[in-house]
Amino acid sequence: MVVLPGESETITKLSGNTDLSGEFDVVVIGGGNAALVAAMSARHYVKRVLVLERAPYEVRGGNTRHTRNVRCVHQQIDAYNTGSYLYEELWDDLCNIGSGPSNEKLAELTVRESESVPGWMSEHGVLWQPPLSGTLHLGRTNRFFLGGGKALLNSYYRTLSAMSINVSYGSSVEGFIEQGDSVTHLLVDIDGKRCQIDARAVVCASGGFEANFEWLARYWGDSAYNYLIRGPVYNDGTVLSLLYDLGAEPAGQERGFHAVAIDARSPRFDGGIATRIDAIPFSVVLNCHGERFYDEGEDLWPKRYAVWGTNIALQDNQIAYAIWDSKVVREFLPPMYGPSSSMTLAGIADSIGLDPDRLERTISEYNTAIVPGVAFDPTRLDGAHTSGLTPEKSNWAQPIDQPPYYAIAMRPGITFTYMGVKIDSNAKVQREDGSCFANVFAAGEIMSGNILSSGYLAGFGLTIGSVWGRIAGREAARYVSG
Amino acid sequence: MSVADPVYRYRNDQTENALFVEAERQLNICNSCRYCEGYCAVYPALERRIVLDRSDIVHLANLCHDCRACLYACMYAPPHEFGVNPPAILAEVRRTTYRSQAPWFVRKRESVRVLASFPLAFFSTVFGIAIVVMLIYVGHGLSSLFHTLDPVGSPYAFISYETIITVSLVISGFSLVFVTAGVITYWRETRGPLADLFRPGPWARALRDGATLRNMRGGAEGCYMKENHASSERRILHYLVSYGFLLCFVATIAAAIEQDLFSIQPPFALLSLPVISGALGGGGLVLGSLGLLRLKSTQEVIATDGPMTAMDRSFLIALLTLGVTGVATLVSRSSSIYGFVLAIHLAVVWTCLMLAPFTKFIHFIYRLLALVQDNLERADKLAVR
Numbered sequence: 001m002v003v004l005p006g007e008s009e010t011i012t013k014l015s016g017n018t019d020l021s022g023e024f025d026v027v028v029i030g031g032g033n034a035a036l037v038a039a040m041s042a043r044h045y046v047k048r049v050l051v052l053e054r055a056p057y058e059v060r061g062g063n064t065r066h067t068r069n070v071r072c073v074h075q076q077i078d079a080y081n082t083g084s085y086l087y088e089e090l091w092d093d094l095c096n097i098g099s100g101p102s103n104e105k106l107a108e109l110t111v112r113e114s115e116s117v118p119g120w121m122s123e124h125g126v127l128w129q130p131p132l133s134g135t136l137h138l139g140r141t142n143r144f145f146l147g148g149g150k151a152l153l154n155s156y157y158r159t160l161s162a163m164s165i166n167v168s169y170g171s172s173v174e175g176f177i178e179q180g181d182s183v184t185h186l187l188v189d190i191d192g193k194r195c196q197i198d199a200r201a202v203v204c205a206s207g208g209f210e211a212n213f214e215w216l217a218r219y220w221g222d223s224a225y226n227y228l229i230r231g232p233v234y235n236d237g238t239v240l241s242l243l244y245d246l247g248a249e250p251a252g253q254e255r256g257f258h259a260v261a262i263d264a265r266s267p268r269f270d271g272g273i274a275t276r277i278d279a280i281p282f283s284v285v286l287n288c289h290g291e292r293f294y295d296e297g298e299d300l301w302p303k304r305y306a307v308w309g310t311n312i313a314l315q316d317n318q319i320a321y322a323i324w325d326s327k328v329v330r331e332f333l334p335p336m337y338g339p340s341s342s343m344t345l346a347g348i349a350d351s352i353g354l355d356p357d358r359l360e361r362t363i364s365e366y367n368t369a370i371v372p373g374v375a376f377d378p379t380r381l382d383g384a385h386t387s388g389l390t391p392e393k394s395n396w397a398q399p400i401d402q403p404p405y406y407a408i409a410m411r412p413g414i415t416f417t418y419m420g421v422k423i424d425s426n427a428k429v430q431r432e433d434g435s436c437f438a439n440v441f442a443a444g445e446i447m448s449g450n451i452l453s454s455g456y457l458a459g460f461g462l463t464i465g466s467v468w469g470r471i472a473g474r475e476a477a478r479y480v481s482g
Numbered sequence: 483m484s485v486a487d488p489v490y491r492y493r494n495d496q497t498e499n500a501l502f503v504e505a506e507r508q509l510n511i512c513n514s515c516r517y518c519e520g521y522c523a524v525y526p527a528l529e530r531r532i533v534l535d536r537s538d539i540v541h542l543a544n545l546c547h548d549c550r551a552c553l554y555a556c557m558y559a560p561p562h563e564f565g566v567n568p569p570a571i572l573a574e575v576r577r578t579t580y581r582s583q584a585p586w587f588v589r590k591r592e593s594v595r596v597l598a599s600f601p602l603a604f605f606s607t608v609f610g611i612a613i614v615v616m617l618i619y620v621g622h623g624l625s626s627l628f629h630t631l632d633p634v635g636s637p638y639a640f641i642s643y644e645t646i647i648t649v650s651l652v653i654s655g656f657s658l659v660f661v662t663a664g665v666i667t668y669w670r671e672t673r674g675p676l677a678d679l680f681r682p683g684p685w686a687r688a689l690r691d692g693a694t695l696r697n698m699r700g701g702a703e704g705c706y707m708k709e710n711h712a713s714s715e716r717r718i719l720h721y722l723v724s725y726g727f728l729l730c731f732v733a734t735i736a737a738a739i740e741q742d743l744f745s746i747q748p749p750f751a752l753l754s755l756p757v758i759s760g761a762l763g764g765g766g767l768v769l770g771s772l773g774l775l776r777l778k779s780t781q782e783v784i785a786t787d788g789p790m791t792a793m794d795r796s797f798l799i800a801l802l803t804l805g806v807t808g809v810a811t812l813v814s815r816s817s818s819i820y821g822f823v824l825a826i827h828l829a830v831v832w833t834c835l836m837l838a839p840f841t842k843f844i845h846f847i848y849r850l851l852a853l854v855q856d857n858l859e860r861a862d863k864l865a866v867r
Binding site: 065154276332334 | 521529561701
């Protein structure tokens, strides 16, 4: 028994009288989609499976709380997908985003295995919804679970309970004890009490490190402290860093993350989808110097919303301001906290703390640069553009001249990070010397850098988590069963 | 912010009721998220609106069938700092609908308290009317309360058909005036043109939605009266109560037809339509209201609004009393206590009829109107604004 420094009280039983002593076949670290899938997958082969969820019960589930759909290969149209989506098409979509697949072999495996994921999810209690107005544009490629990510988690946790899988909430893994090429014990803090858990195999499905500002600052400098994190505060990469300490080989780019423009007044953590700002294509966006810096009308919004997080992250003070007028207020959802408004541009500048002269000059330059005679059409690339600006606005350019004027401050909202640990095709974690741990597996965002390093494909994070959760759980159980 | 601001005016309008400001805040979060659109009609209706005003919120609140699936699916539900709790806030808004559509003399006098103390109001009214009914019996001598009179088992041995009909029509007329006024006010507020209230297609679909309680399915699993426990129980109990109530109504109409058209006088045979439908209906009322009372006592409090639950309880107690006294009237009709039981039952029926516009009795009317409005919007496939 290893004694941790500063320890006070130890714990051997959970509140539900779950015995934590004795050896567990598979211990899964994490409480989101990949972790739960791994636990259920392992439980099909072995008896004693334990899930260590760091968050308390009320906010269990990591970033999965904020997910909504999964992108899988399917041959047929059915009640939940409006058309077929074949292997080749998903593969092409994957190749066309960011820098493409990081490890082609593992990415191919992910796409191939995705086809059986929806059926597996249904068998494990997940309910679906047909594509409705809010989901229609993704209805062919993506399958939407009824009620979103938290409902998915609730279904999975109920299935876990029915499968007699133990879940320990408020349980943070603080250390691994290694023997040879295996991890044999986990040092866990359970609601402030210490516990040593014996494991025959370990699945790390504990997400990325986006909620760890110090870590982000290593690659982004102090500007990282101005980012807002869209998921829970618990995704601080503790387990990832323990794996690096054990010599795990990194996968994915250090600065790889997904970020969107969100309301600057959003909470620092866990604001999720509701805080995003959809005003950008109908606005001009200024930095803190009152200058435009990126084409607001570059492409249809669903294709561009994910570039704006990084756009703003790269501006001074990591802040930007969308400004629009009364003509377009009904074209997009009002921001959840409401914008500031004024009958004058000077008033707007005042409300967001920009220099009024500079702001008025930028708006007037923009207004006069709009090429007249092109009709505004919010439903398509309308070609209403400016000429002579740097940068231009290529679509939906209308003069900002009809008070009241509106403005909102935006910051980068980080969804997830890509850098994690390298794995083999059995989800085994690799070491820097090229060998693998015998009994340590990884699934979900902690290994997503093996598949993608940059860019974003809606619903594919859930696909990675489901495919690799299933593999990691199964392989961990197989290792235990010999 | 400018006061004349047409779009975001609501948020800063200090004269608006804090409840509606809070409901708008929460529903704006819902509209930015839209994960719940598969659960019921409320969320697609919300998505048809970009900017919410008071009438939108009233409509959405009455469209909500309180299945609570959205609360347990919500990552922004308490303890999240956004504190999104649609079932609770919409129940609170519905309560203002029931209040604001109630007659002026109720509305003016701390109506919440009147409504919440309904069991007291209910039972004192029952008591009062029962005394009056018994006084009517005085023609037969007060002792008739505990004696059988000829013809045995017929209410008319105690109180004349004309008296029953006259009192019932007067009270119905009184209630109908207030319910109609409420319907018109509600419709003007949430929809506008009264002509829209007379389109057969949306009505047919609304009646189907109402009759099947489609929006109580919570998407698939039923109502969540507790976290992690969805079931069809609440929907089935609602069927028992509403169809039970309907069968009691059928029994009354059937009895009237038998008497007036076929000159068959009570007591009706055990295998007659009035007796069978009355017995089944009464049974449904009793079982359904008992079941719903039990469900209310085990529900998770966070998902609802306290005063609304008080209104629900009062309403269920009234329905239970209606069912129990109705069945008792049938069972006791050839015994010596029939006169007494009949007096109580008549008093309960008349009390329910009289208090309907003031209490939760009218909830199904506003739900139905919301369903009509919803089906109008679907039929028009137009954004509301």
